[in-house]
């Protein structure tokens with residue numbers, strides 16, 4: 001799933017994954033979880049994440065490669081936050097080919113820049129389980145899933161948000177051109193009610209997967 005920070009990738013990828021019965025693989029969540037658990041590779045990336053910059057490609061590719069090799073990823077996954085650079089996209093294509101993963105379905109979530117900033121400054125995540133919370137849950141200050149305390153992500157502060165949006169334009173937006181010509185690429189308007197976006201995404205992924213099957217069959 002492609003989209004700027006705040007486009008709703010996390011929420012929508014999580015819903016899509018449960019709809020399709022496959023794991024939700026969020027590289028941002030994996031890094032934050034690694035930091036909470038004190039893993040060296042995640043701790044090394046911490047300062048970069050807090051500045052809103054991208055962690056280096058080699059580290060991210062290794063993390064994703066290891067995750068996709070696990071048993072539960074065999075039937076597919078919803079990838080959220082990866083790839084973020086053309087070099088990561090090339091690595092993912094190579095991985096899909098060598099591991100016989102099947103065709104990649106790519107969906108872009110489109111949301112205007114003004115809406116992104118508003119969403120990012122108001123969102124909160126649970127300090128205990130790391131799940132993102134939407135308004136009106138945010139107003140209670142407590143996680144709807146586990147009752148933990150809600151915090152603002154270090155990288156959801158206004159100056160860092162500006163950097164993340166700039167990084168998205170510079171490094172990740174070019175991926176739209178990288179994928180656009182494929183029959184397995186589609187875009188959904190992410191500036192609609194949550195349930196509408198979910199419905200459109202699900203329909204889009206089903207239809208693109210049909211195209212993927214045709215590509216796989218050499219049609």
Ligand code: AMP
Pocket residue numbers: 005027028029031048049050052053054055056060080081082083084088155164
């Ligand atoms: P996210 O939760 O997807 O917004 O990711 C939070 C932060 O983790 C990003 O701002 C990056 O610093 C880092 N990160 C996550 N995924 C990647 C990736 N594929 N490539 C580089 N950095 C990443």
